[in-house]
Amino acid sequence: MMPATRARRTAIVSVLLLLGGCPAPTETQVRATGPVVASPASSGNTAAERATDSLPAIAGAEGYALLPERIDVAEDGKAVDCIARAIAQAAPTARQLPFDKLRDGLFPWLEPGTKPYMEEDLLALLKRPLLQERLKSLDIRYVVHIGGRRLDQTARSYGGCSIGGCVDFTSQNVGAQLSATLLDLREGVALGGRDATSRGTSAGLLVGIVPIIFIAPTGSRVCSEVGNAIAKAFAAGEQR
Amino acid sequence: MRAAPPPLPEPLFDPLPITVAVWYAPELGEHRATGTRSKGRPNGDQIVTHYDVQSGDAHLTVLRRMISAAFRHVKPLSSEPGGPIDDPTVDLIAMPTVAWVEYGAGATVRYRISLILPDGEHFTNIFVSGSASESVPEQRWLEVAMRDAAAQILVRLTTNEKLEKWLAERHRAAAPDRRRNS
Numbered sequence: 001m002m003p004a005t006r007a008r009r010t011a012i013v014s015v016l017l018l019l020g021g022c023p024a025p026t027e028t029q030v031r032a033t034g035p036v037v038a039s040p041a042s043s044g045n046t047a048a049e050r051a052t053d054s055l056p057a058i059a060g061a062e063g064y065a066l067l068p069e070r071i072d073v074a075e076d077g078k079a080v081d082c083i084a085r086a087i088a089q090a091a092p093t094a095r096q097l098p099f100d101k102l103r104d105g106l107f108p109w110l111e112p113g114t115k116p117y118m119e120e121d122l123l124a125l126l127k128r129p130l131l132q133e134r135l136k137s138l139d140i141r142y143v144v145h146i147g148g149r150r151l152d153q154t155a156r157s158y159g160g161c162s163i164g165g166c167v168d169f170t171s172q173n174v175g176a177q178l179s180a181t182l183l184d185l186r187e188g189v190a191l192g193g194r195d196a197t198s199r200g201t202s203a204g205l206l207v208g209i210v211p212i213i214f215i216a217p218t219g220s221r222v223c224s225e226v227g228n229a230i231a232k233a234f235a236a237g238e239q240r
Numbered sequence: 241m242r243a244a245p246p247p248l249p250e251p252l253f254d255p256l257p258i259t260v261a262v263w264y265a266p267e268l269g270e271h272r273a274t275g276t277r278s279k280g281r282p283n284g285d286q287i288v289t290h291y292d293v294q295s296g297d298a299h300l301t302v303l304r305r306m307i308s309a310a311f312r313h314v315k316p317l318s319s320e321p322g323g324p325i326d327d328p329t330v331d332l333i334a335m336p337t338v339a340w341v342e343y344g345a346g347a348t349v350r351y352r353i354s355l356i357l358p359d360g361e362h363f364t365n366i367f368v369s370g371s372a373s374e375s376v377p378e379q380r381w382l383e384v385a386m387r388d389a390a391a392q393i394l395v396r397l398t399t400n401e402k403l404e405k406w407l408a409e410r411h412r413a414a415a416p417d418r419r420r421n422s
Binding site for chain 1: 248249250251252253254368369370371373375376387388389390391392393394395
């Protein structure tokens with residue numbers, strides 16, 4: 001191989017490595033959901049950290065399960081995996097009942113066509129004596145109710161050629177939403193939760209044969225905001 | 241292809257306190273889903289696939305399990321009821337059927353449970369639909385859709401207003417008898 005060709009290829013690969021995975025800016029909003037427990041005021045924190053402080057400590061050792069809000073959330077798996085990873089790291093002794101065991105144990109009540117969508121309806125269902133008895137035998141106290149979706153995506157493309165070569169530019173508005181609510185099955189209440197929405201624009205530029213890609217990491221932003229808030233509640237319960 | 245019934249957990253359900261006679265039509269066990277489905281654009285790289293899924297046995301297994309779980313006493317009928325039935329212990333007659341099966345991009349299974357009074361008068365129909373999306377592996381489409389529909393049979397029985405009202409009236413009517421006997 002000619003040294004000049006090798007140098008050119010090395011340069012292209014370097015450009016791809018430098019720019020190919022560059023994150024594009026995103027805008028993320030986090031809000032507390034449901035009832036919250038009063039906590040000592042803290043100053044200087046970000047909005048997300050202040051919200052985290054107000055979630056009650058969760059004794060994960062008393063058992064918990066992750067319950068996807070809808071079937072598409074369960075099938076996609078990313079939202080559930082995100083929360084599961086965050087809790088497992090923050091509270092290693094927390095005892096998780098796999099979702100399939102909870103679903104089988106409570107059959108037919110948590111199937112895609114039968115599970116209540118709203119948290120108040122879900123709590124009312126889980127309060128029924130027959131289900132309470134089964135939840136006791138499954139030995140879990142908490143449920144993390146997880147919702148999530150990709151927001152509408154719109155794409156635009158521009159391109160053209162001139163004497164100097166061709167350039168193509170494509171951009172896509174992307175967004176992700178993730179929510180998690182802590183339910184205390186013993187008390188029959190929603191303890192609170194987090195809902196995060198992130199939006200950004202991913203873009204791709206093709207200059208000749210060199211692609212330059214900017215990805216807006218909206219999925220990982222909402223995962224980190226919601227996952228950390230829920231994990232902190234479990235970590236606080238572990239330290240008690 | 242022969243569809244396998246879904247592995248159904250033991251239902252967590254208080255059976256309705258009535259005796260039901262059930263008629264499973266022979267064609268129920270012979271049900272098969274046949275047709276074609278296509279992927280891609282008609283003038284492009286379209287792939288057309290013919291399918292023939294024998295699902296009768298699986299539907300029969302699912303419906304038997306759910307109807308047994310739904311009612312306190314279940315009596316199978318040996319022939320199709322064509323009018324009043326001569327059994328004073330029977331409160332209702334149930335006739336489950338497969339209304340339709342859609343098998344293309346995922347699968348949808350729709351069951352109909354016709355409930356008939358012992359005197360032969362139609363009481364109510366309960367329809368349930370279960371589905372499996374395309375993201376589920378194809379060999380599991382029917383299994384997932386049948387489990388979803390199976391779960392709904394039990395839940396719909398507790399939320400059917402006409403049935404609920406009828407059960408409440410029966411309960412009220414039986415109350416003076418219970419008081420007299422105690």
